[in-house]
Amino acid sequence: MKLFLSRFVLAMIAAVFTWLLVASATPAKTTILAPDKFIVASTTDVKGKTSPCG
């Protein structure tokens, strides 16, 4: 099923955003500008929520 969750999407975008904060943008995937940093992005207890009610 080719579907996403908006909040998970937000989570993912935020995760990427935080990564960018540390490493900044780079065109080469193998280039790590902050080799001494590593990020764990986490969610928990999503409880079947997809988006706000209205």
Add this chain to the structure above:
Amino acid sequence: MVLVDAGGFFPEDDLHEDVAWFLMDAMKLLGTDAAGIGDRDLRFGYARLRDHAKQDQLQLVSANLVLKKTQQPAFEPYIIKKVGNVNVGIFGLISDKADLGPARDTLAAQDPAVTAKRVVAELKKKGATVIVLLSQLGKVETEDLVTAVEGMDVAVAGRGVPLVQKGRQINQTAVVYGGEQGQYLGRTIVTLDATHHAKSTDSDMFILGPDVGEKKEVSSLVQAFEDKFNEKLRVAEKEQAAKQQATAVQNDPDHFLGDEVCGRCHKDEQAQWKTTAHAHAWKTLVDKKKDATPDCIPCHVLGYNKSGGFLNATQSPKLVNVQCESCHGMGTGHDAYSEKAARVTEQTCVTCHTSANSPTFDFAIYEPHVVHHFAGKMPTLPPKPANSSMGGR
């Protein structure tokens, strides 16, 4: 970077089963590296969870969830993922006090601390330089565990854990707390030493507010799923309603009446109410196609599932919206001869304006926007956050 979920992603009721599988699909598509397993996630049985994860190729981990017969792991106990120069060991734990629901005859949860000691040693032996625990043990048990067991760098604490903005350092483990219902993202920055082991950690929770933004094409896919699911619920609801003997409820001496009856005497109040957001609460659900979602309906109608209250939009169309009796109580309990005005307190509001649904709710600011005969300076409502269901501008 790794993206992990500590588990507890399934909904609380069987009606939302479609959402459960959708969530798993979504996690995979979003690139989740590993997800823990909570007792909630076993609500549709072990085999279905295992098979759906396999189909999705979503990596579930639980080190202490074992098959009762063989005592062998029911899922992968852990993974080791290579990210740059870092070998990240990720393992999950479930509470051994949890009710495993329909999986209770098949599965058992072993002692978390004993398991954690063994798994941490194994992960280190296999070259993991950073170790992450996905915990479904709750706050206290997670803290006890990382106090007793050394070697974990990050513990994502789930299962009824309150939101704590800043992670806590317990021994050498950064514990990340809470952030349920997809509204928050935990970020732990691990600073590495020359051997790629964790030197220090810094954890924060981020609310996924409007500043984070949203990918249009992806939110469209979510909307498509929700629309389809809402329609399915709507059909099921109508079928169920047709079978119900609604008249038995309507004839209860204590029941809701609806704003039309109240408005016969309270004309000014009714006219003022019609200008408020409460009078349009149902439309917000219809617009978002959530008008058949049981989680959402109660705060957008009058007396959902209560005597004489809202059944569905077909059978009780006059009971949509947040009406007079939502705040003032059942009309049949109304004392027409009372000399005291029926003043509504904050307690009434927060039954719906919870921190999850309405994070910017402030009684002093919101009340003037709905109260009858307000004479002061109207306070400005705060902007409505993207993850808020109600209130705000």
